[in-house]
Amino acid sequence: xxxxxxxxxxxxxxxxxxxxxxxxxxxxxxxxxxxxxxxxxxxxxxxxxxxxxxxxxxxxxxxxxxxxxxxxxxxxxxxxxxxxxxxxxxxxxxxxxxxxxxxxxxxxxxxxxxxxxxxxxxxxxxxxxxxxxxxxxxxxxxxxxxxxxxxxxxxxxxxxxxxxxxxxxxxxxxxxxxxxxxxxxxxxxxxxxxxxxxxxxxxxxxxxxxxxxxxxxxxxxxxxxxxxxxxxxxxxxxxxxxxxxxxxxxxxxxxxxxxxxxxxxxxxxxxxxxxxxxxxxxxxxxxxxxxxxxxxxxxxxxxxxxxxxxxxxxxxxxxxxxxxxxxxxxxxxxxxxxxxxxxxxxxxxxxxxxxxxxxxxxxxxxxxxxxxxxxxxxxxxxxxxxxxxxxxxxxxxxxxxxxxxxxxxxxxxxxxxxxxxxxxxxxxxxxxxxxxxxxxxxxxxxxxxxxxxxxxxxxxxxxxxxxxxx
Numbered sequence: 001x002x003x004x005x006x007x008x009x010x011x012x013x014x015x016x017x018x019x020x021x022x023x024x025x026x027x028x029x030x031x032x033x034x035x036x037x038x039x040x041x042x043x044x045x046x047x048x049x050x051x052x053x054x055x056x057x058x059x060x061x062x063x064x065x066x067x068x069x070x071x072x073x074x075x076x077x078x079x080x081x082x083x084x085x086x087x088x089x090x091x092x093x094x095x096x097x098x099x100x101x102x103x104x105x106x107x108x109x110x111x112x113x114x115x116x117x118x119x120x121x122x123x124x125x126x127x128x129x130x131x132x133x134x135x136x137x138x139x140x141x142x143x144x145x146x147x148x149x150x151x152x153x154x155x156x157x158x159x160x161x162x163x164x165x166x167x168x169x170x171x172x173x174x175x176x177x178x179x180x181x182x183x184x185x186x187x188x189x190x191x192x193x194x195x196x197x198x199x200x201x202x203x204x205x206x207x208x209x210x211x212x213x214x215x216x217x218x219x220x221x222x223x224x225x226x227x228x229x230x231x232x233x234x235x236x237x238x239x240x241x242x243x244x245x246x247x248x249x250x251x252x253x254x255x256x257x258x259x260x261x262x263x264x265x266x267x268x269x270x271x272x273x274x275x276x277x278x279x280x281x282x283x284x285x286x287x288x289x290x291x292x293x294x295x296x297x298x299x300x301x302x303x304x305x306x307x308x309x310x311x312x313x314x315x316x317x318x319x320x321x322x323x324x325x326x327x328x329x330x331x332x333x334x335x336x337x338x339x340x341x342x343x344x345x346x347x348x349x350x351x352x353x354x355x356x357x358x359x360x361x362x363x364x365x366x367x368x369x370x371x372x373x374x375x376x377x378x379x380x381x382x383x384x385x386x387x388x389x390x391x392x393x394x395x396x397x398x399x400x401x402x403x404x405x406x407x408x409x410x411x412x413x414x415x416x417x418x419x420x421x422x423x424x425x426x427x428x429x430x431x432x433x434x435x436x437x438x439x440x441x442x443x444x445x446x447x448x449x450x451x452x453x454x455x456x457x458x459x460x461x462x463x464x465x466x467x468x469x470x
Contacts, residue, residue, distance in 0.1 A: 001028060001029045001031065001176075001180065001197075001198055001199050001200045001201075002180065002183045002184075002187075002196065002197055002198045002199075003031075003035060003038065003039050003042065003197055003199060004038065004039055004041075004042025004043065004045075004046070004193070004194050004197055005042065005046070005187075005192075005193020005194045005195075005196075005197075006193070008029065009029055010029035010030060010031065010032075010035075012029070012030040012032075013027040013028060013029060013030055014027065014028050014029075014030050014173055014176075014200060014201065014202070015027055016028060016083055016174070016175075016176060016177060018082050018083065019084070019085055019317070019318045019319065019320055019321060019351045020308060020309055020317065020318055020351070025082055025083060025177075026083075026177055028176050028177070028180070028200040029200055029201065030200070030201045030202060030205075031199050031200060031201030031205070031206050032201070032205065032206070033205065033206060033209050035199060035201070035206065036168075036199060036206040036209040036210055037209060037213075039168050039197045039199050040139065040168065040209070040210070040213050040215055040216060042194045042197065043139045043166040043167070043168055043194065043195075043197060043215075043216075044138075044139065044166070044215055045194045046166035046192070046193075046194030046195040046196070046197075047136070047138050047139055047165065047166040047195075049166075049192045049194060049195060050136065050161070050164050050165055050166050050192075050195045051135075051136050051164040051165075052164075053164060053192075055109050055110055055112070058106070058109045058161055058162055058164070059106040059107075059109050059110060059162075060106075060190065061161065061186070061189050061190045061191050062102050062103070062105050062106035062109070062158060062161060062162060062189075063102075063103065063106045064188075064189035064190060065102050065182075065185050065186050065188075065189040065191075066099045066102035066103045066106070068185045068188060068189060069095060069098050069099050069102065069182070069185060070095075070099045072181075072185075073092060073095045073096070074092075076091075076095045076098075076150060076178065076181060077091040077092045077094070077095050078091070078310070079150075079177050079178055079181060080094055080095070080149060080150055080175075080178055081309045081310060081317075082309070082310075083149065083174070083175045083176075083177045083178065084146055084147070084149055084174070084175045084178075084272075084320065085146075085147070085272055085273045085275055085309075085317050085318060085319060085320050086272050086309065086317060087309045087310075087311070087314045087315065087316065087317045088309060088310050088311075088312060088314075089312065089314075090271065090272055091309075094148060094150055094151050095150060095151075097151045097434055098150045098151045098154045098182070100433075100434050100435075101151055101154040101155055101158050101434045101451060102154055102158050104158070104434060104435050104451040104452075105154075105158030105159055105161065105162040105451050105455075106158075106162065108159070108162055108451050108452050108455055109161075109162035109163070109455075111452075112134055112162070112163060112455060112459065113133075113134075114131050114132040114133035114134060114461065115131060115132060116129075116130070116131045117130050117131055117132060117463070117465070119465055126469070127467060127468045127469035128465055128466065128467050128468065128469075129465075129466050129468060130463065130464045130465035130466055131463075131464055132461045132462060132463045132464065133461070133462055133464070134163075134456075134459040134460065134461055134462070135164075135459060135460060135461075135462050136163050136164035136165040136458065136459055137165060137217040137218055137239065137458060137459060137460055138165060138166070138215070138216075138217040138218075139165065139166050139167070139168065139215055139216045139217055139218075140156070140160045140165050140166070140167040140168070140216075140217070140218050140219075140220055140458060141167075141168050141170070141210040141211065141213075141216045141218065141219045141220070142156035142157075142160075142167055142168065142169045142170070142219075142220045142221075143169075143170045143203070143207060143210075143219070143220070143221045143222070143223065143231075144156065144169060144170070144171050144172060144179065144222055145172050145222050145223050146172035146174040146175040146275075146320050147272055147275045147276060147277075147320075148272075149171065149172065149175035149176075149177075149178035149179060150178040150179070150181075150182060151434070152222055153169055153171060153178065153179045153182055153198075154182060155434070155449055155450075155451070155454065156169060156220050156454075157169065157182065157186065157196065158451060159451050159454035159455045159458055160458055161186075161191065161195065161196075162451070162455055163455045163458045163459050164459075165458050166194070166195050166196070167195070167196055167197070168197040168199060168210060168216070169183075169196070169197065169198045169199070170199055170200075170201075170203065170206065170207060170210060171198065171200065173200070173201070173202065173203070174320050174321070175320075176198075176200045179198050180198055180200070182198075183196055183198040208234060211231055211234045211235050212234050212235065212236060214236070214238075216238065217238050217239060218238055218239035218240070218241065218457070218458060219231060219235055219238065219239070219240055219241070219242075220241045220242075220449075220454070220457075220458075221240070221241070221242045221243075221244075222242075222243045222277075222449075223243075223244065223245075224244060224245055224371075225244045225245060225371075225396075225397075225443045225444075228242045228244040228445065232446075239447075239457060240446050240447065241439075241445075241446060241447035241448075241449065241454070241457045242445040242446045242447065243277060243399075243438070243439055243440070243444070243445045243449055244440075244443060244444055244445040245277045245371045245373070245397065245399070245443075245444060245445075246277055246278060246281075246371060246397040246398070246399035246400065246429075246440060246444050247281050247282065247368075247369065247370060247371050247372075247395045247397045248278050248279060248280055248281050248282070248397075248399060248400055248401060248402075248429035248430070249281075249282045249283075249284060249392035249401050249402075249418075249429065250265055250268070250280050250282070250283050250284070250401065250402035250403065250404070250428045250429050251284045251385070251388055251389075251392065251401070251402070251403040251404070251405075251414060252265075252283060252284065252285045252286060252289070252293060252403075252404045253286050253385070253403065253404060253405035253407065253410055254286040254288045254289055255405055255406050255407055255410075256286075256289070256404035256405055256406070256426075257404065257406075257426070258289060258292055258293055258296060259296070260404065260426065261293065261404040262293065262296045262297050262300055263300070264402075264404075264427055264428040264430075264431075265280045265283055265297065265377070265402075265428045266297060266300045266301055266304075267428070267430065268280035268402075268428035268429060268430030268431075269281070269283075269301075269355070269375065269376075269377040269428075269430075270301070270304060270315070270316055270355045270375045270377075271430060273316050273317055273318065273319050273353070273374065273375050274355075274372065274373065274374045274375035274376060275319065275320065275324075275373050275374065276373075276430065277371075277399060278399055278400045278429050278430050278431075278432060279373075279429070279430055280377055280402070280428045280429055280430055281371070281372055281376070281377060281378065282368070282377070282378050282380060282392065283297075283377060283378070283379050283380065284380045284381075284382050284388040284391070284392060285379060285380070285381055285382070286381075286382060286383075287381045287382065287383050290379070290381040293379075294343065294359070294379060297357065297379070298343050298344050298357055301344055301345065301355045301357055302344050304316055304355045306352060306354065306355070316355065316375065317352075318350065318351035318352045318353075319351050319352070319353060319374060319375075320351070321351060322350050322351045324351070324373070324374065325348050325350065325351045325352065325353045325374070326348070327374075328348070328353050328372060328373075328374035328375075328376060329348045329353065331365075331366050331367050331372060331374075331376070332346055332356060332358070332367070332376060334365060334366060334367070335358060335361050335362070335365045335366075335367045335368075336358075338361075338362045338364075338365055339360060339362055340358045340359070340360050340361040340362065340365070340367075341358060341359050341360045342356070342357075342358055343357040343358060343359060343379070344356065344357050345357060345375070345376075346358075353374055353375055353376075354375070355375045356375060356376045356377070357376075357377055357378075357379060358376070358377075358378050358379070359378065359379045359380070359381075361378045361380075363391075363394075368395075369395055369396075370395075371397065385410060385413060385414070386413075386417075389413075389414065389417045389418055392418060393417075393418065393419045396442050396443040397440065397442055397443050397444045398418075398419045398420040398421060398440045398441040398442045398443075398444050399420060399421055399422070399429075399439070399440035399444040399445070400420055400421060400422040400423070400424065400429040400430075400431075400432075400440070401414070401418045401420045401422070401423050401424070401429050402423070402424040402425075402427055402428040402429040402430075402431070403418075403423065403424075403425055403426075404425075404426055405425070405426070411425045419441060419442065420440060420441065420444075421437075421438070421439050421440035421441055421444065421448070422436075422437075422438070422440075434450065434451060435450060435451060435452065436450050437449075437450045437452075437453040438450045438453070439453075
């Protein structure tokens, strides 16, 4: 692991396994609390270096890193596919997104600007001029999940470096290799030692030190609601940025392009085996087209090819662990026992779970209320858009939503009434670019990611005022 600019090993290790067959592909150090405390001390030194880097130096480092990631696309994609759930074609797209994230970070570094302030707008403040500028806050603690093991790490590192901070990354124990590979690239690109740490280990052992330490000025967390809530209780007086998942709805209106809606929502539901915070989980379809939509959706789902992640023909791989696949199976069976109808899928083999479509799911099922984080989607017919929106909002999440319609009035009704952080029109909830503000409301989190938004979160304004009188 990279601790304060130095690569270190430990006798205690964590095995990194391929979810496809449980082969051990690597081991990484299992860090101790003292390792985390040492990392924080090194990061304090790193911040003194980082905040004094000229903007052009930050840009150069980030652009070099983006070029190196691009040159190593095949190697990085293989790493993502082997340690995680994505098939090789999905993994390549994640590497491409990582390149964009780093390049956007470089560009946003030059746009870290302030504004002049007309102080003489207030009586008694004559002869004063000034401005504000944004300054880095210090050490960023970043905790990242397994489902996007390279690009979500880039979403923490890129903005932190662009804004002049130091950063400590704790990647998911299931998928630490991509984060370590990116750390190696950052050093090769010229990032001074001590600015970046990537520390591996059990979250229960080391994360409390990172979260609660007073010298860590911000926690940037991507993960589940339960863990996010626990972090907020432990963090103390510091900034929090949290993306905590969803139970994402998509509305399909009577005038929708059914082919477009089916293709988009099938992909949105089963990308990365459904382990995607903005993945399509609930599809509300107007009753006039529900039969046609269901027929096409189920047919497209049944054509999904499940298999070896490294096979170019595979559409979907396993869940991250067999335990997660078992959990999904329990949730599906619970819905079926309460009266839901299984349209296709529903079977498990090891860590693999078939792409699954259900209807008639009772509202009190976990599948209707919580984030499944697996390849399961629920179809819900509706008559009135207002009722569909109320039902879509009737969960403790609000990250993103989609609506398919050619009616601008219906689109704007959804835009204004869906209680979410983003509404995609004629796209499923699963659409995102790395430059846009990204985040949600209610149990979906606090603050916004996306490079520019993250930089705003990782900086504070400092006001400067000159009294010119006399």
